[in-house]
Amino acid sequence: MTGTSASQWLVQEFAKPASLNLNWVVNYMDLPNSRTVDGYINDRGGEAPTYSFWINAITADDQLRQRVAYALSQIIVVSHHETASATYNRPRAVAYYQDILTRNAFGNYRDILEEITYSPAMGLYLTYYQSQKEDPATQRMPDENYAREIMQLFTIGLNELNHDGTVKTGGDGQPIPTYDNTDVTGLAKVFTGLSLDSADFFDSIWNLPESLQSTPMKVFPEYHSTSEKSFLGTTIPAGTSGTQSIEIALDTLFQHPNLGPFISRQMIQRMVTSDPSPAYVGRVTTAFETGRYTLPDGTAIGDGKRGNMQTMVAAILMDAEARSDEMLAFDTFGKIREPAIRFAQWARAFDASGVTPQNSFDPYDPTTRAELGQEPYKSPSVFNFYRPGYVAPGSATGAAGMTVPELQITNSSTLVGYANFMAHFAFAEALNGNDQHSSSFIPDYTDERALANDPAALVDHLDMLLASGQLTDTTKNNIVQTVQAIPLTNENIFNYDGPLTRIGTAVLMVMTSPEYLVQR
Structure with missing residues (x-):
């Protein structure tokens, strides 16, 4: 249909510039029907990220990138559904988040983890925005929401996995959990002290420029927990800065052996087939972990770094299970x-x-x-x-x-x-x-x-x-x-x-x- 081979098409798609959302959304917010007479964003203005999504999904040239970003959005979820009060009618924050996934759709998963962690939309949605260090005197504890979900949903899942995505079991035949509540408590300390990039940690989002919703959050050291933080076999020493703590935590999650199969299987589900074989998952996991893949025409792609999204996408789309006509004979194939x-x-x-x-x-x-x-x-x-x-x-x-x-x-x-x-x-x-x-x-x-x-x-x-x-x-x-x-x-x-x-x-x-x- 395109006049090129599948390999050539894929290389061309990887080279296309990203069609983003934020600038369009910002311009839309300047239209009079996007705000109330008092200048607040109304429901129509709040829908701007939805408008932008459809525009790019339907008219943008970089369709594979848009599809991969959409797949990622269903794994690393931020929602501006009307029931999500923190992100509802925060179009700049949501558009900025959309662009994180779109820009990095062919980048590296480690960069995605870092950018989403500092994004205001994620901070608001999973409630670690303005989460403070523990205080024994008042029994205040860090918010645990993001710590739990970044493990359960965004990186390693609930149970230990083999390289091919199958679940590991212990001597009792039961799945082996990847983490417990002590890991959540330890990791929650890492994500304290984050707020919008303003002068005061407690500045209300309602009183700050909307532009700060599309700028990475910053760490306020005085509100970050400096106590020892232990999780997933890693211990961050007491006194470690917030920025360093976040880097160590994300590296720990990124290097976890579950990451490759956990993300690979879901990306296959979103793009090719709902119930992929373990062998298919294993091949995609290898491409994700090695950062290398050879296309059918012999073209080598990837930079040799773990978490390479291009090699993962190539392995998903070029796999024999995705492209062979023989798979059409199996009722179990497809989505x-x-x-x-x-x-x-x-x-x-x-x-x-x-x-x-x-x-x-x-x-x-x-x-x-x-x-x-x-x-x-x-x-x-x-x-x-x-x-x-x-x-x-x-x-x-x-x-x-x-x-x-x-x-x-x-x-x-x-x-x-x-x-x-x-x-x-x-x-x-x-x-x-x-x-x-x-x-x-x-x-x-x-x-x-x-x-x-x-x-x-x-x-x-x-x-x-x-x-x-x-x-x-x-x-x-x-x-x-x-x-x-x-x-x-x-x-x-x-x-x-x-x-x-x-x-x-x-x-x-x-x-x-x-x-x-x-x-x-």
Whole structure:
């Protein structure tokens, strides 16, 4: 499709500059409809990072980088969901966090850990912002939230893992925990004394320039714990500075043997298949840990450093399990396309226009966005939209012991909501809206209109464009028959557009078919 080999394409993607969010969000905040009359950010202004995400997901040239950053956002979670009071309506903080993941998507995981630790969004979201050293007199203790989640979710997980991601067990046959509460308590001391980069540790975020929300936090030594800190077999001596303590702590987590398999398996899940084989995980872990990988055409990539994201991504996408047609014969291979990916694919496939909040419709409308079933950077909790180890009860995949994370948000309500959501766009219904919405996400069906009088050709075209040729003959025949029954003209309906009705029906039927919903 691109005229280049897979290896050449990947090298080109790695070389593309990053499309970022912060500058766009800052400029948007200057618009009058982004604030109240008192100058406070309103709900529309608070949605700016969501607007920016969709703009980049649909129109940016660096699509692989955007996809990797989005995958990372589901592992290292910061949410500005309306229930997350600390980050809700803090668009600069969230956009800055988005850019950390985007800039480092092809960088090194160690840099990601450092930047997220100092980011105001993470400090606010996981409540270690303005966490103070312990005080025996008042029985005050450091906030433990980030210490717990950086271990459990962002680096090493709950149980010790083998190189291939399988769980290690002890002599009693039970999983071996990676940490306990004493590790959490010791690590929590590390993340004390962090606040916005202002003059006073206790300066209220409400009274400070918004620009400080998109600037790394700084350590205030007088509020940082200088006592001895012990965790995961590492002891930081008493009197060590806050900056040095954070560096030692992050190095300890980064060098932990669990990091490679723990992150590699989740990245495979987000990009290729929900239940990867241990061998697949092991190969990706090796690329992540060695920082080296050789592409199919012989091109060597990587800098030889542990945590290299380029080598991890290359190993995920170029692995035989990801690219071999033989895998299509296995029902256990593939992943459910998550709702946000489905909508972005539709918009890119048909060059949807008007991707601006000024012309916004459903993706930006808080009364209807829930129908899609997923909103990037707005997961309901730090545990993302779904758990990586989710095994669906009462299902065939569950009976087989397969992990299928996306099934956690797949039910009759979300399936119907998604179909209704996509119907609005597939049939270009925004054209019938008011002036504000009339140019929002309108598909360009020029190529499809040329096929509207030939339903079989139209369905074959959409099968390749949307479903990578995975539709079964039965599914294609059902769609063809349905489309064939739609008249191209109807004098009894005002402004009837037969070709659009045929195209919209075919698009919707493809995008709600099982073969499309499961990416293989």
